[in-house]
Amino acid sequence: MKLSTVIALVGAGSVASHQTKGNHISYNRAPPNLTTLARNSLFETWRPKAHVLPPSGQIGDPCMHYTDANTGLFHVGWLYNGSGASGATTNDLATYRDLNPGGRQFILPGGVNDPIAVFDGSVIPKGIDGKPTLLYTSVSYLPIQWTIPYTRGSETQSLAVSDDGGRNFTKLHQGPAIPSAPFAVNVTGWRDPFVFQNAKLDTLLESSPETWYTVISGGVHDDGPSQFLYRQHDPGFQYWEYLGEWWHEEANSTWGSGDWAGRWGYNFEVSNIFSLDKNGYNAEGEVFTTFGTEWSFEPIVPEVSDARQMLWAAGNVTLQDGAVKFAPTMAGFLDWGTSAYAAAGKELPASSQASMKSNAPDRFITYLWLTGDFYGTHDFPTLQQNWTGSLLLPRELSVGTISNVVDNELSREAGSWRVDSSNSGILELSTLKQVISRETMAQLTSGASVTEPSQTLSSPGSVVFQHSPESKFYVLTASLSFPASARDSDLRAGFEVLSSEFETTKIYYQFSNESIIIDRTNSSAASRTTNGISSTNESGKLRLFDVIQNGEEQIETLELTIVVDNSIVEVHANNRFAVSTWARSWYSASKEIRFIHEGEGEALSTTMNTASSTHLFKRISSDTANPQYSASTAPTNKVGMVSDADTPSSEIVELLPLPAQSPDLLPRQERESTWSVFIRATGFRLVTTRFCTSRRARHHRSPHQHGKEQKKAILEHSWRRVLARSFVHFVPIAASIALTVLNLRGYFIGGDFQGPAVITQSVGTLSLQVAAKLMELAIVASVSTILLDIIRHELLFRKEGLPLGLLNSAFAFKDLSFFWSPNLWYTTGAISSTPRKGRLLAVFILSGFVATVAGPSSALLMVPPTREFPGGAADFWLSGNKESLWPSNLNTDAVGGASCLNATAEMIESGTAKYSGCIWPSTSTITEMAKSLRLTTLATTMTVIDGSYRRTVSFRVSNWPHYNDTWALSSSYAMAAYSTRLSWIWYHALYYAPTAAGGISIPARLRFRNNKLSVANSYYLAIAVLLFHAVVAIAHTLYRLYTGVSSDAFDAFEEILALGYNSMRNHGAIDNTSAGIRRGGAFQRRIGVRVMEGENKARGEEEIQLLLDLLLEEGYGKVVCDEVYGNVE
Known part of the structure; x- marks a missing residue:
């Protein structure tokens, strides 16, 4: 060799151990389980310096690149944090400047066209009114995946325009520019529009010079992947003409043997179209495309199977029967890495700032995405790292040549190259050059x-x-x-x-x-x-x-x-x-x-x-107006709950005993009455608020006069106050017990809802449904009270406090979206103690479960059910032709003999033995069917029912008491030629047959449809839910009686909870709660308390002083109700 x-060394100095969150991480010892480390502790451990990525968070597909025609800056964009797109500008492809401070998105979902998401798109540099115009995929429905049926209208292509140099793209107040996938095409996907210009297409299609085209990636179910081509129809880019599937491949087929270019797959994504020559970009050069493929080997599992490859192809563009077509001549991998995907590029003209500095010609520059957690399927310690994924280094694409190649089987194979010329056994090959x-x-x-x-x-x-x-x-x-x-x-x-x-x-x-x-x-x-x-x-x-x-x-x-x-x-x-x-x-x-x-x-x-060099790939320092960055460094954004290690000693908040105070710390006349407590505990806070305001006007004083907040009793042993505060439990407890008793005894309402008019039944049922809803609200209020007490306890009696974002969980738990929101998982992740974190998560999840099923459980137990319910079905075919099974003319032979000719419907429906054979000639066939199902091994009886247009044969299985009437063969319109097959075989009979009969074989021709809905055992689950809540509520009341009820000190806590909803109202250091979580900036705050023991033990009171230390980085806030709170510092 x-x-x-x-x-070339880019940067010097090793990654040494460092202090994070008070935890020392040693890189000279074996690593621990990284998920046990503090949030943000691994931020610098693996962070690159020469690659583009945002300051923090998750980077997604690169997209929406363009060169600003006015400034010559190259804009690089990417999907960001699963919500919209962000980006940066560069004048040298080495340093990058954030478009917005902190990497904020320049477009977000939530509009009329994109209520769910913003997917990839591309930019026309001089579009509407000469301004940068973005054509992007606007998403209205999820999930979207090639393995499941496509919901039409879920993806549309919409326009947005920038008036401020790309910092923000404003969506047009109109419907999508391309509102739907091609008519009558069952697509697998239809997204990621890429706009481009192409001289060859202009010539073939007789378009005006420099017409804009867009290609949309996708595929067709059961057919294969496709690129859908559109042409600009008007100067305002409002309408686009569909030109057909200009490139289509068979499903999961390959280029050649598949060794050099992977698989075409079932669905294309992120397709780019551009033209190249040996120097770089050339609008009249050879046509290339880069594209992602989605595929899988058999068996394909819906919403699970999903392999991806990032490929390229070059080919010829021709006109066939009036339609433009692309045919590959060579193809290959743009990057073979399994985590490298979603390439997006754009022309970088020679007039751009970067090209002018390097004296480069027109080029096509592409970026790839390197996913950090394998498309979200790996359980990577993202919380500890606080960033995910990166863009790969920018690459220049051009037509490459391989010269002086020997003409043999190695060079003649269909691969990622093409033979351009041959001379005396020497070949010149062409391929895609990427550097x-x-x-x-x-x-x-x-x-x-x-x-x-x-x-x-x-x-x-x-x-x-x-x-x-x-x-x-x-x-x-x-x-x-x-x-x-x-x-x-x-x-x-x-x-x-x-x-x-x-x-x-x-x-x-x-x-x-x-x-x-x-x-x-x-x-x-x-x-x-x-x-x-x-x-x-x-x-x-x-x-x-x-x-x-x-x-x-x-x-x-x-x-x-x-x-x-x-x-x-x-x-x-x-x-x-x-x-x-x-x-x-x-x-x-x-x-x-x-x-x-x-x-x-x-x-x-x-x-x-x-x-070797100490030179670093530099990052330009940020400024507040338009911060800059390259891939060299990134600010460490602390997130999560602040620990003592992060806080200056003067700001550490601990649970410390305070000096002894006067026994009468809180004047008796300022304590709430039991009636006031009862009113507020039942939700009528407006009354007590008004009372507080009037009282303050009368006394003209504040509990924190002279800059000192008076001490408040934390607990008070008063059974009257306990019962008043626990009243919220009593109604749902009593109702749960009553409903349980009535249902277990099988109380039948029956006739009370069988009035002569429909309205009588409707009003009665509606009344019970309203009662069930009130029952649900009462249970949710009760659970909320319990959860609020737990949060109060964690905040007031735990030295480490709670993350600010968890303060509103006592109200947010009843919303299911809370359990997959950053508000829960990011804030609980900031809790350093794993057992404590687990306990709190268990409490939240259990509370959410009870709140979710309380309504259905109450309704199920209150609203009287019927005993009839729909069942599952299966289809099968009978032996015989239509005329023999269902004769058009009934005669003696057809209906079972002469005795049947004079039989009335009532006689036949009576099911007596004499008339049991009065049925169509297929009776024997049905009987044989029963034998083939081995029902003859069970105790069965056959019943024949003959209605005017329906005949049913039922087999009653006597040793299955809970599933009688489940074997049924029926056919509608048995007298007519429409009835050619039977249906309605009960699902549960099929399910239980093998168990009950020791292996009854189920014919493969039976096709299950819907499951049989059974309400027989659902009562027990509903009863269990209600009784579980009742037991917990009773236990909570007894606990209060034993430990004491929260007193006036907790009144202040209720206003502290407002910080969990919108921190912007209280101080300027946090934009808002949810954005603060994603950005990692809001929930490093905590509320500290200092507890002291009162001297008056006879009254059983412990005194507390709330020190509302929010440890703000900047700014101060003042709590609204001064009488209760005092100042926030």
Whole structure:
């Protein structure tokens, strides 16, 4: 193997252990389970410095790039935090400036066209009124996935325009520009519009020069993936003409053998269309497309099966029967990494600022997304890291050539290349050339270089570089050459990076399958202690052709560029190959580089160079108007609950005993009466608020006069106050017990709701439904009271306090969306104690369950049910033709004999033995069907019912008492020619038959439909729910009687809860609660309290003083009701 190497180090200094949240993390010891660490503690551990990513949060698909025609800045966009899109600008492809402070989105969902989500889109730089115009997918319904039926109208294409340089895109006040998928096409998806211009299309379609086109990605169910092409119809971009599926492939088919370009799959996504030549972008050049494919092997599981690949293709564009068509001539992977996906690019003209600085021609620049948690399927410790995913380095795309290639079977295979010319056994091949953008690469490798001595590797082993980097940020360039004998050998050669005695990442070329492999089996020690850190290998195929060099035939040299950016590893080879992945090394010593050689065969090397530098890929410091950043550094945004370690000593709030005070800390006349407590406990706070206001006007005084808040009693042992505050429990307890007794005794309302008029029944039923709803409200209020007491206890008696975001959970728990909201999971994640966190989560979830099922349970027990209910069904076919089974003319033979001719309907319906045979000739067939189902082994009786247009044969199974009448074969319109099959075989009979009869076989021709709805056992669940609540409520009341009831000190707490709803009302440091959670800025606050013991033990009172220390970073707030609160500091 011949080897020459250059290493450019981007940044110096190791990732050392650091202090976070008061917890010391050592990178010189084995890692713990990372999910046990504090929030944000891993922010810098694996964060890259040379890649674009937002300050925090989750980055998604890159999209919506464009060059600003007025400034020449290149705009790079991405989906952000699952809600809208954010972006940055760059003038050199090395430093980036946030469009909005903190990475805020420039477009958000929630409009008329996009109530659910904003998906990918693209920008016309000079669109409506000459302004940047965004065409994007507006989403109205989820889920959307190729494995399930598509809901029409769920995806539309809408317009938005920017008036402020791309900082905000304002949606047009109109319907979608492209309102629906093509007519009568059963699509698998229809999204990610990409706008482009193409001279070839203008010529073929006789369009005006520089017409805009858009391609929308998707597919057709049971047919295959497609790109849907549209053309601009008017200068205002309001209407788009559908030009058809300009490219379509068979479902899950492949290009060639599939080895070089993966699978076309079932659905296309994120398609880009552009034209290239050897220099870069050319509107008249060869047409290329990059696209994502969604596919799966059998069996396909709805909403589960989903493999993805990021591919490219080049091809010819022709006109066929008046429709424009794209036909691939070569195809390949844009990136072989399993986490690399959703590429999006845009033309970067020579007139842009970046191109003018580097003297570059028109180019097409593309970015890929490297998902940090494998599309959300890995349980990665995201909370501890506080960011997820990254964009890969920008790449320049152009038409590449491979010269002097020997004409043999290797070069003639249909792969990611195409034969352009042939001369005397020598070929010139074309392919897609992709390299890291010149500006980015120049910045990365601008440091001084260090030369490694040449090496000759002739046996398996590894050699450590003499000058290994001092950090985990560098670029390694290397040239490896192999003898001709390596072609058929098991030789593997390459490098180990991020290497130490404990972990290493191998990158090598393997001839046996012509692949570059990134071996991650030992990349991260953390993967052995923490789920969600993948250690599977990455690989991609790269053919090294036989070429003629210096008149001799030899194997093409392997030219490698390896970018190591902390945890991101990008491997680029021969200007036509890329594979990118994560290598999350843990130990600070994992920085070595080694040459590796495995297998048999001689390996030669030439001079190797390493480049070492302290130069960093710089981030421009932010400003409040328009902060800038590159991928070098990012501010650490503290989130979660503030611990004492984060707080200056003067601000630490502890539970400390206060000095003894006068026994009469709170004047008796200022304490609430039991009646006032009762009124407020039942929800009529307006009365007591008014009373408080009037009282304050009369006394002209405040409890915190002279700047000191008077002390308040925390608990008071008064059974009257306990009963008053617990009244909210009594109504649901009594009602639950009453309903339970009535239902268990089988009380039958019956005739009370059987009035002569329909209105009588309706009013009665409606009354019970209203009563059930009131019952639900009473139970929810009761549960809310219990949960509020728990939160009060956690806040007032726990030294560590509670995250601010949990204060409103006593009210939010009854909304199901609360349980998948950041408000719950981000704030509970800030609690350092795992047992405490688990207890609180269990309480919230249990409370939410009771609140959710309280209504249905009450209604089920109150509203009288009927004993009839729908059942499941199955279809099967009878033997015989239509005329023999269902004769058009009934005669003696048809109806069962002469005795049946004079039989009346009543006689037949009586089911007597004499008339049981008065049925159509298929009676014997049905009987045989029963025998085939082995019903003859059970005690059964057959009943025949004959109505005017319906005849039914029922088999009653006597030893299944709860499922009588479940075997039924029936047919509507039996007298007419429409009845050709029977239906209504009860599902539960089929289900219980194998159990009861010891293996009754169910014919495969039976097709189940709906399950039989049974209400027999649902009462017990409803009763259990109501009784569970009653027991908890009674226990809560008894607990209050034992410990004392909350007194005036808790009145202040009720206003503190307002902070959990909208913090902006109280101070300017927090925008609002939910945004603060996502941004990680709001819930580092806590409310501290100081408790003292009162001297008056005879009264059983403990005194408390609320010190409402919110530990604000900036700004102060003042609580609304001064009489109760005092100041917030």
